[in-house]
Amino acid sequence: MKISEVSKKYELSIDTLRYYEKAGLLPNIKKNSSGIRDYSDTDCERIEFIKCMRSAGMPVERLSRYIALCMQGDDTAEERRNMLIQQRKELIEKRDTIQRSIDKLDYKIDIYYAHNTLKVK
Amino acid sequence: MKISEVSKKYELSIDTLRYYEKAGLLPNIKKNSSGIRDYSDTDCERIEFIKCMRSAGMPVERLSRYIALCMQGDDTAEERRNMLIQQRKELIEKRDTIQRSIDKLDYKIDIYYAHNTLKVK
DNA sequence: TATTGACTTGGAGCCCACTCCAAGTTGTAA
């Protein structure tokens, strides 16, 4: 798959794909004789994972470390697992923070309704 | 309350408090004869709201618009309510995105466990 | 009265995650 196809399929700009590669998130992308990238299925799976983690706010640098561990082989499995567990913990905190904000908003929105005329803060 | 006290109480740096003020999030902070800020209870409540919304990812600029509407008076109540409803909607989306990432992580972490030896990606 | 510490200001700098740009190469189509 060429970069423009991948870009369309995963809704990531071409620049972002190259940026991710430079940042170590997509190592070993194959290139043909004239230097053009050819993304494999494995690369694409990785992109899905990256998208998922990025959308949840995992920093590029941490993702890069995780992927570097993947490339190092099986010996790093435990470390990787710990990274995922840590990340899950952080996401749960983040989700709960957001939930508290939603609750607070519900409360505020209710007040606007309660005053019915919509005229009171 | 002086800025250093507010800073400690709400765990926001003094620079951040002044930055928020400059950005329109904290209008009309009283100053004494020698120009020193004196935060009122209302200011403090506003700071709590700002912290809550910021921690949920609401951009400073949008907060600034919301607060500008507050200052304009009762006529803007409906618009403000709509902003809060919109914000709630976005937070719910964000929360759900994070939840999906958590689910994906659970799945991945499970795989590490399943392979028991911790040796397989 | 000299020092100290907390405050003031405007503006520069930093980090992250892109995003854009210039200049060049390649492959196909007219």
Next chain:
DNA sequence: TTACAACTTGGAGTGGGCTCCAAGTCAATA
């Protein structure tokens, strides 16, 4: 063979949200 579209590179620029800095003011204390 010339035009074009899509690709390549390195590096500069951008926007949001702070964070830091220099230079100055002020009030209380030694």
